[in-house]
Amino acid sequence: MAADVDKRIHSLGAMARALGRGNPLDRLLEIAAEEAREAIHAATVSVSRLEPGTGNLRTLLNVGDLGPQEVRWPEQELYSLRPDSNLGLVVGELRTWTAIVDDAASAPFERELLRALGKQSSLGAPILVDGQLWGEFYATRHHHQTPFSDTDSAYVQALIAILAGAVSRWLREESLELLAFRDPLTGLLNRRGLDRQAGKAFDVPSDSFRSITAVAMDINRLKRVNDTLGHSAGDRLIQSVARSMLKAFSPLPGSLVARVGGDEFTVLASGHAPARIVEAADSLCLEQYEFGPGVGISAGAATAVLTSESTLTPADLFAAADRAQYDAKRANLSHTVLSGDLR
Secondary structure, three states: OHHHHHHHHHHHHHHHHHHOOOOOHHHHHHHHHHHHHHHOOOOEEEEEEEEOOOOEEEEEEEEEOOOOOOOOOOOOOEEEOOOOOOHHHHHHHOOOEEEEOOOOOOOHHHHHHHHHHOOOEEEEEEEEEOOEEEEEEEEEEOOOOOOOOHHHHHHHHHHHHHHHHHHHHHHHHHHHHOHHHEOOOOOOEOHHHHHHHHHHHOOOOOOOEEEEEEEEEEEEOHHHHHHHHOHHHHHHHHHHHHHHHHHHHOOOOOOEEEEOOOOEEEEEEEOOOHHHHHHHHHHHHOOOOOOOOOOEEEEEEEEEEEEOOOOOOHHHHHHHHHHHHHHHHHOOOOOOEEOOOOO
16 A cells, blocks of 8 residues: 555656656647556546537547547547536536446446446546646546545546646647637637537537537627727726626536627537526626626527437527527616527
């Protein structure tokens, strides 16, 4: 036991040095996954990334004694948020969890997955980068091994903290390459970035379904602020609204906030109850901004349940949310209008 503890301490030190060398993302993940697999005696380790707006975790890397359908660098290994999976603990509650294949207390989907992988136990943990959920660490053990313990979970959490710092640095470099998809004033995704992510959100696997909600938001009286206080005041208002939106929707992991026009914003969220999304939007409608009377936000929302057979497009969903937002603005409402007009 003491030898294992010493080995893990040395492992964390070695990994911190290795991850601090500015490697590309795939190499960062490979170093962390292989180091973790050896330190916790795992059969396999996988790292997945949350795709904002989609409710999906996309597996980036699998290492170790892989199952029949697993490959080291998968191209299309996706897992959707579902109520019978421990994935909900990672995405919804940001919790580390363990499961055992023959333990009735473990989630049914996890037990089914372990049987498909030919493994006995699993451990999953959220990867938080800059305070936001970025992805999931997932490990398994063979049938002849003991299940994962609290000590294993503690090591994994320490390892993830080191990995998260390296990923954060990589993301800052990546953001410089993706400026075409970002709004320069707020740092949010622009319309092009939103459309790209929405395309992924609407790509539903054949054996599943996805609840998806769009919220259209508009700043009331931005033109008056620009005309009376100047465009610098208008820019400050836009930035203030963007910060408020990020704060309001951050409790809904994977939600995506975009600025799609001068005073227009769109939120896209998958795998969350529409009522929770509308509640977050309602809180923004009640927020006051110190740029004169009547300055605030109008909001409309549209929601749908998608399958692989759905013909609804992102444009359809956004248009329905826009129509609901227009109704809210015209009636000067301080709450979100939920569309019943999804065409």
